[in-house]
Amino acid sequence: MSEQAPVDAAAARLLVITTAGESLSGADLLSFALDQAVTESGGLGGMVHLRGPGSCGLLLTAVHGLLRTAVRNWAEIAEASGTAPARAAARGTPVWEPVETIEDRTGAMLPAGGGLLAVPLIAPEGVLGALSVLMAPAEEPTPQQRAAVEALTAWAALRLGQLPAVGQQVQSHHSREGPRPPRAEGARRPRSGPAIGRYGEPVRSAGPEGSSGTALTALHSMSRALWQMSDAFFVVDGAWRVTFVNAEAERLLGVSHALLGRTLWDIFASLRVDLAAPDLETRCRQAVDSGAPATFEMRWPTNRRWYRMRLVPVPDGLTVYAADVTESRARAAERAAAERAAAERIARVTELTTALAQALTMRDVVAAIAAWVLPPFNASGLVIQIIEGRVIRVAGSVGYSRAFLDKIDGTAVTTVSPVSEVHHSGKPAFIGSAEEYVARYPLMSGLPSAAGKAAWAFLPLIVSGRCIGCCVISFAESRLLNREEQTLLTALSGLMAQAIERARLYDTEHTRAKELQRGLLPRALPSLRFVDTAARYLPASEGIDVGGDWYDVIPLSGARVALVVGDVMGHGLPEAATMGRLRTAVHTLADLEFPPAELLNRLNDLVNDLGENFYATCLYAVYDPVSATCTFACAGHPPPAIVRPGQPVKFSDCSPDPPLGAARPPFETSEIDLPEGSLLVLYTDGLVDAATGDIDDGMNDLARVLSSAVLGSGLQPSAGTARRGGGRTGCGNESLARLCDDVLAGVLPDRQLTDDDVALLIARMHAVNPEDVAAWPLSDGPIAAGEAREHVRDQLARWDVDALTMAAELLVSELVGNAVRHAKGPVGLRLLRGERLICEVSDSSLTTPRIRHASETDEGGRGLQLVAALSDRWGARYTSAGKCIWTEQQMP
Numbered sequence: 001m002s003e004q005a006p007v008d009a010a011a012a013r014l015l016v017i018t019t020a021g022e023s024l025s026g027a028d029l030l031s032f033a034l035d036q037a038v039t040e041s042g043g044l045g046g047m048v049h050l051r052g053p054g055s056c057g058l059l060l061t062a063v064h065g066l067l068r069t070a071v072r073n074w075a076e077i078a079e080a081s082g083t084a085p086a087r088a089a090a091r092g093t094p095v096w097e098p099v100e101t102i103e104d105r106t107g108a109m110l111p112a113g114g115g116l117l118a119v120p121l122i123a124p125e126g127v128l129g130a131l132s133v134l135m136a137p138a139e140e141p142t143p144q145q146r147a148a149v150e151a152l153t154a155w156a157a158l159r160l161g162q163l164p165a166v167g168q169q170v171q172s173h174h175s176r177e178g179p180r181p182p183r184a185e186g187a188r189r190p191r192s193g194p195a196i197g198r199y200g201e202p203v204r205s206a207g208p209e210g211s212s213g214t215a216l217t218a219l220h221s222m223s224r225a226l227w228q229m230s231d232a233f234f235v236v237d238g239a240w241r242v243t244f245v246n247a248e249a250e251r252l253l254g255v256s257h258a259l260l261g262r263t264l265w266d267i268f269a270s271l272r273v274d275l276a277a278p279d280l281e282t283r284c285r286q287a288v289d290s291g292a293p294a295t296f297e298m299r300w301p302t303n304r305r306w307y308r309m310r311l312v313p314v315p316d317g318l319t320v321y322a323a324d325v326t327e328s329r330a331r332a333a334e335r336a337a338a339e340r341a342a343a344e345r346i347a348r349v350t351e352l353t354t355a356l357a358q359a360l361t362m363r364d365v366v367a368a369i370a371a372w373v374l375p376p377f378n379a380s381g382l383v384i385q386i387i388e389g390r391v392i393r394v395a396g397s398v399g400y401s402r403a404f405l406d407k408i409d410g411t412a413v414t415t416v417s418p419v420s421e422v423h424h425s426g427k428p429a430f431i432g433s434a435e436e437y438v439a440r441y442p443l444m445s446g447l448p449s450a451a452g453k454a455a456w457a458f459l460p461l462i463v464s465g466r467c468i469g470c471c472v473i474s475f476a477e478s479r480l481l482n483r484e485e486q487t488l489l490t491a492l493s494g495l496m497a498q499a500i501e502r503a504r505l506y507d508t509e510h511t512r513a514k515e516l517q518r519g520l521l522p523r524a525l526p527s528l529r530f531v532d533t534a535a536r537y538l539p540a541s542e543g544i545d546v547g548g549d550w551y552d553v554i555p556l557s558g559a560r561v562a563l564v565v566g567d568v569m570g571h572g573l574p575e576a577a578t579m580g581r582l583r584t585a586v587h588t589l590a591d592l593e594f595p596p597a598e599l600l601n602r603l604n605d606l607v608n609d610l611g612e613n614f615y616a617t618c619l620y621a622v623y624d625p626v627s628a629t630c631t632f633a634c635a636g637h638p639p640p641a642i643v644r645p646g647q648p649v650k651f652s653d654c655s656p657d658p659p660l661g662a663a664r665p666p667f668e669t670s671e672i673d674l675p676e677g678s679l680l681v682l683y684t685d686g687l688v689d690a691a692t693g694d695i696d697d698g699m700n701d702l703a704r705v706l707s708s709a710v711l712g713s714g715l716q717p718s719a720g721t722a723r724r725g726g727g728r729t730g731c732g733n734e735s736l737a738r739l740c741d742d743v744l745a746g747v748l749p750d751r752q753l754t755d756d757d758v759a760l761l762i763a764r765m766h767a768v769n770p771e772d773v774a775a776w777p778l779s780d781g782p783i784a785a786g787e788a789r790e791h792v793r794d795q796l797a798r799w800d801v802d803a804l805t806m807a808a809e810l811l812v813s814e815l816v817g818n819a820v821r822h823a824k825g826p827v828g829l830r831l832l833r834g835e836r837l838i839c840e841v842s843d844s845s846l847t848t849p850r851i852r853h854a855s856e857t858d859e860g861g862r863g864l865q866l867v868a869a870l871s872d873r874w875g876a877r878y879t880s881a882g883k884c885i886w887t888e889q890q891m892p
Contacts, residue, residue, distance in 0.1 A: 008725030011149065015582035020782060022486060024160065030062040033156035034131060038146035040063050041141065043133040047074060050121070050129035050160075058085055058129055060839045085130035085713070088118035094126050095148065096140055104863045108429040119149050121157040128160055147229065157610050177614060185358035188241035232307070240264045243317070251306075252322060255782040275302040280452050281308075281351060287311040288318050297325065345488060350490065356499035359739045361510070369496055373473065374398070377485065380454055382476035383408075384500060385419055387467070392419055395469070395504070404450050418458045419445060419470045426467050428490050429458040433478040455479040456484075459493035463501045471496055495688075513538065513573050517547075520580035525553045529835045530625035530766045531561045535737035538573070538758040540686075547571045547757035548579035548616065549684045556823040557877055557886045559625050559768065559834050562590050565682040565761055569659070582606070582660075584618060596620045596633035597667040600660070604635065615661040619682060623674065626832070630674050631755050633667045635660045638688060638695065642672060643710055649703040658826065674765045681706060682763075686756035687747055698747070705746030713739050736762055768832070775830040784820050788812040792839070794829050803892045804837055807870045811887050814863045815841040818885075819850060825882060836872065836888040844882035 001886065021032050030048045038046045049058035058077040079086050084718025088095040114136035121128040131153045135141060141149075196794050226239075232248040240263050253259055253267055255667050265281060273280055277298040283786035287294045294311045300322075306329050310321040311762065362384070370382050381399035385392050385408075394409045413420050418429050418441065431437050434448040448454065453474040461469045473495055483491070517539075525533045533553050540547060548568025556562055564586055568575045589599045599620055607614055621632030632640070632652075636659030641653040654670040659664050674680060681702075688698030713735050730835045740760055748758070774795045778784040789809040796805045812829060819827045825844025832838040846872075849864055867874050871887035 017152070021155075022527040023525060028064065029156060029159055030089060031064065033152050034062050034064045037131060037152045039135055040152065041117070041133055041135065041145040043117075043135045046131065046133040047071060047085070048121075048129065048131050049074075049077060051089065051127075052076070057081075058089060083558075084116045085132050088120045088130040088132075089127050092120050092122060093145065094119045096463075099134070101600070113137060115139070115141075117146070117149060119153040121153060121160060123157045123160060126501045128157060129158070143230070149639065175405065196527070200386045206300055209571050233319070234259075235319050236264050236317050238316045238365050240351060242267065249322070251627070252302075257543050272301050283309075283319060284320075286312060286661055288313050297329075323600060325528075343378065346373050349488075349492065349495075353495060356495055359499055359503060360504045362396050362500070362507050365499045366398060367494070368499070369396040369471070373489075373492060377473065377489070378475065378479075379457075379473045379812055381472075381477040382449070383472040383474075384469065385472065386469040386500075386504065387413060387423055387459075390414070392417075392423075392469070395500070397476070400451060407450065408447070417441060418456070419472070422460045423460045423467050426460050426462060428460060428486070428493065429456075430486055431456045431458075431482050433617050448793065452476065455481075457481060457489050459489055459496070461497035461500055463497050468501055468504075469498065471500075477889035486858075511575070513576055514571065517576045517579070519581060520576065521550055526555055527562055528553070528555060531563075531623060532557055532733045532736055532764040532766070533563075533761065534707055534733055534740050535761045536757070537738040538686075538748070538753055538760075549686065549757040549759040550579050550583050551682065551759045551761040552583060552586065552667075553761070554587060554762075554769055556590065556622065557888075558838060558884075559832055561761055561763075563621045563680065563682060563761060564590075564618065565615055565684060567637070567684045567686075567757075567759070568614070568616045568875075571757075578610060578614060578616070582618070583611075586618075586620070591705065591875075593875065595878075596622060596631055597665075597669045599809075600635050600657075600663075600667045601665040604660045604663050604665060604667075610661070615659045617659045617685075621680065621682070623680070623763070623765055625766060625768045626773055628675055628682060628765070629671055630765075631669060631671045633657075633669050635663055635667060638683065638685055638699070641679075641683075641706060642674070642855035643679035643681070643706065644673075644675060651703070653697060675868050676765070676767045678765045680709065680765065681743075681764045682761040684759040686758040687744075687760060690754075701747050704742070705743055706833075709742040709746065713742070733764070738765060753842065766788045768834070772833040773830070777829045778816060778829055780820075780826075784818060784827055785813045785816045788816045788841070791829060792831065796837075799833055801833075801837065801892060806888050807889060808837065808839060811867055811870055812839050812841060815839070815885050815887070816865055819843045819845075822849070823847065823882075833891070835891060837891055838886060838888055840884050840886045842879065842882060842884040846878065846883060848876050848883065849885065 005579055021029065021036075024032050026027055034046045034048050034375060037043070041067075045063075046354060046781055047060060047066065048062035050061045051057075052059040057079050060077075061069060062073065073495050074085075077083055077086050084095045084097040095118045097118075098116060099113070114134050116134055118130045118132040118133050131149070136147070156459065176599075188564055205778060223271035224400045227246045229246055230248065232252045233244075233246045233248040234242055234253065235244040237243050242259050242262055242264060250259070253271070259267060264284070268280065280298065283294055283296065291313050293313070297306055297307065297308050298578050299306050301417055303753065305324055307322040308325045310323075312321070315559050352368065355372055356365060359365045359368050366384060369384075373567045374380070374382060382397060382398060383394060383405075386395045386397040387393075390413050390604055392411045392413060394405050397405055411417065411419070413423060418431065418437075422429055431440065437456070438445040438449050441797075445539075454477050455475040457473040459471040459473065460467050469589055473489065521537060522535075525535060531553070535551050535553075537549065537551070549566070549572065550568075551565045552562075554562040554564065555788050565657040566579070566582060566586075568579045568582065582603065586599070589602050594602065600618060603618060609615055615636075617636040619634045619637040621630050621640065623630045634656040639654060639656065642650050642652065644650075652670060652672060654668065657667050683702070685695060688702055689695045743760060743762075744758070774791075776787070776791050778787050789812060792808045794810050796802060797807060816827060816829070819841055823843035823845035828842045829837075830842070832839040832840070867887060870889075872890050874885070876883055876889040878886050
């Protein structure tokens with residue numbers, strides 16, 4: 001049944017209405033019929049017009065709910081007036097017309113905003129007049145409202161057709177205008193009855209005709225209206241026996257003669273309704289018991305169509321309406337599906353917008369497009385092609401082989417192709433099949449099969465009015481995109497273009513920053529005899545600017561080695577450039593042989609000169625293989641991890657000073673013992689706070705992972721063992737390199753989660769063999785030079801390096817002579833055998849010698865020139881007792 005439940009109830013009450021009106025006639029009949037028509041249709045009021053004698057036209061006979069002053073212009077209507085009642089009487093069919101139109105024709109004072117439904121009064125003799133109902137709002141009445149008015153009008157017309165005066169009027173009317181309508185089958189001319197005058201006054205009383213025939217006629221009219229309903233309608237009595245079915249109900253339940261008198265439950269059982277809707281009987285019984293109508297939808301088992309069932313209890317029975325809602329449900333489902341699809345598309349656009357806003361790199365953008373654009377369109381491939389100069393480059397792809405991408409990468413813009421056409425026109429192109437592709441681009445006929453695609457959408461990537469490339473979305477099967485899909489893809493291409501351009505610029509800057517950073521970091525660690533080193537640099541996850549972490553290994557005089565690690569706070573090109581400046585400064589200060597604390601003091605001055613917003617941390621350590629000790633100073637940096645032979649991992653207990661740029665010198669110096677085989681692990685904070693966010697927890701994890709990795713690598717010798725001879729394994733030590741990898745993997749199992757750079761430097765220490773070191777104190781005065789030459793000659797003979805004796809004697813003789821002549825305090829000599837022969841002359845003076853250019857007449861000033869000529873490298877460093885002048889000679 002349809003939504004107008006009041007009309008269903010009116011149809012059910014027609015039996016009661018016609019029974020109540022059996023005794024009425026004349027004006028009372030018209031008023032009763034008009035009252036019920038207005039009530040059952042929910043109207044505001046109504047009128048009845050009957051044809052008058054001669055050429056009087058239509059005369060107002062009855063009024064309901066309207067003031068006489070408001071309808072005075074309706075008292076007599078010409079049949080040619082064009083009003084709704086006149087047209088209904090002339091055509092013999094119902095007429096609906098808004099009030100505004102009627103006012104223009106008649107000047108009537110009916111309420112605005114409504115409409116007039118005029119229904120002809122058709123009797124067996126012809127059209128007697130029209131019954132009109134004023135309704136609001138001015139929307140066309142529903143089928144149920146029409147049915148109520150038409151049924152009551154038909155019932156009243158049949159009653160009025162019995163009146164001779166009316167019959168004569170109709171007869172005279174048709175004699176003028178043509179043949180009258182045929183008499184209904186089985187109808188007979190009614191006996192005489194009262195004539196009706198203007199405004200419903202009776203002309204004379206009705207005859208003695210009984211009311212049985214009138215009631216039967218009314219019931220027949222009502223049954224005809226119910227029979228012609230588009231909805232199925234049937235009635236059961238108190239014993240659940242079927243007493244009435246209309247035509248639609250016959251098609252729903254079966255043949256009429258097989259239904260009348262049968263119980264409803266037998267009919268349902270024969271149709272297997274209980275299987276499709278096992279609760280239907282319960283609903284029917286509940287409606288009768290409660291006396292309240294019930295509405296629900298069910299699928300009928302015989303035709304598998306959906307019906308809206310309305311159960312309306314009546315005295316001693318139940319009326320059932322079944323409206324076929326299959327199409328409306330299908331339309332509603334289609335609308336719901338369309339709304340869901342639209343909502344999904346909106347959600348996809350929103351999600352794509354969010355994903356593209358968060359994407360930084362081209363890889364991120366391609367992943368976002370593949371995740372949020374391809375699935376809704378059932379696409380299988382994506383290629384982002386960028387115009388670079390005069391060629392087309394592949395910037396990213398999904399769903400294509402490497403061989404195919406290599407084939408299309410680098411295509412010239414001048415080549416006739418869909419990408420070049422889209423680039424030049426700035427308009428999208430949609431190709432629905434491989435055949436269409438080959439027909440349009442015969443020179444590229446091999447691409448569809450090589451790509452394994454059968455349909456394409458070529459979308460221009462337009463940024464700031466210029467086309468930077470093309471986004472190609474492809475399909476595995478032939479497909480014609482509809483207009484809505486094409487419009488949506490075209491709109492999405494604007495979002496994608498902005499993100500792609502932003503990602504391309506970011507990738508360019510990021511690549512330059514990484515290249516700068518790689519150029520500033522050590523290309524290779526130096527090969528040293530007494531220290532094996534390995535390092536790893538792990539940049540932050542993709543999408544984060546490069547940082548300022550760095551590490552370095554710097555050889556110093558006396559076989560000592562400087563190990564440094566630092567971190568410039570922040571990310572980006574300025575931070576990477578600052579890191580390069582600091583690393584250069586550390587090299588320069590290390591060459592000047594500054595001790596760790598003094599070096600950080602000078603470095604702090606440099607950072608302060610960079611500005612207020614620059615800060616950096618740094619740890620500078622110097623390892624002396626002769627004493628097997630390490631001296632270091634720290635500016636805001638995490639402490640080093642120490643792994644001594646046979647001992648657990650420990651961290652230095654020194655308190656770090658504030659970072660460079662915020663510290664106030666002097667810096668504290670710490671010294672630790674590092675016997676043979678010890679490991680010194682330097683790192684930046686990205687290693688220990690990236691995973692947990694807490695540096696203390698991160699250091700505990702580092703100690704645990706480092707202990708396990710060292711035991712598994714076999715790098716740690718037993719306590720008390722020492723390597724003889726001062727040999728080296730070199731900076732390419734594979735065990736140390738594997739140890740670095742194991743530490744990173746253990747502390748940072750998911751490297752993609754790091755949001756900070758990580759620098760890791762691991763050094764394995766080797767102490768100098770005591771046999772490779774010789775030292776002597778020298779006498780005061782000129783005899784010291786002779787003693788030095790004798791010590792050198794004897795020691796080099798024992799080391800079997802006589803080839804260096806002559807040069808070494810000259811070097812130490814000159815250095816000792818300068819010390820005796822220009823310095824003060826005790827003079828000492830030390831020889832160290834390693835990769836090079838190191839000769840050191842120390843004194844207690846802080847004056848640093850420097851080379852002078854002596855003139856031809858000068859008797860001195862050429863000693864250091866001789867030292868520079870005879871040695872591979874020479875220099876001076878300050879010690880706690882004074883200074884030390886040293887030279888190096890390559891061992892044979």
